[in-house]
Amino acid sequence: MRELTPAQADDLYELIGERAGHSMILTSNRAPVDWYPLFPNPVVAESLLDRLINTSHQVFMNGPSFRPNKRPGRVASTDKPDTH
Template structure:
């Protein structure tokens, strides 16, 4: 994830605020404390995380990820360069 510019952060904030109390699934790739620096101000980050966490059910899953098993296998000897 990259840092959000102010319009993106405020749009995300409005989206989360509108969805409060409804079903929303967010599969995070970072811990909440690691997300704060992605926002332009700590006020927006704290408020957004508070809305997400206050009425949430959190599932913590440990183990190997699913995606590495779904990557296409590279052809033997394929260097990614085109012949010719």
């Protein structure tokens, strides 16, 4: 994620507000506390994150990235030893 423009922040705030009380899946590679600097208005950031965090079920995942395995031209590795 990168810093939002004021219009983008307002749009995201409205979207989250409209979805309040409905199912939504949101993913991020940043902790919620790291979102604050992305918003030009700290009041909008606090309100949006308050709505998201206080009504959510959070799942934290740690581990290696799967992106390197998806690069074009990469041969998928196997766990089976070569028997030839």
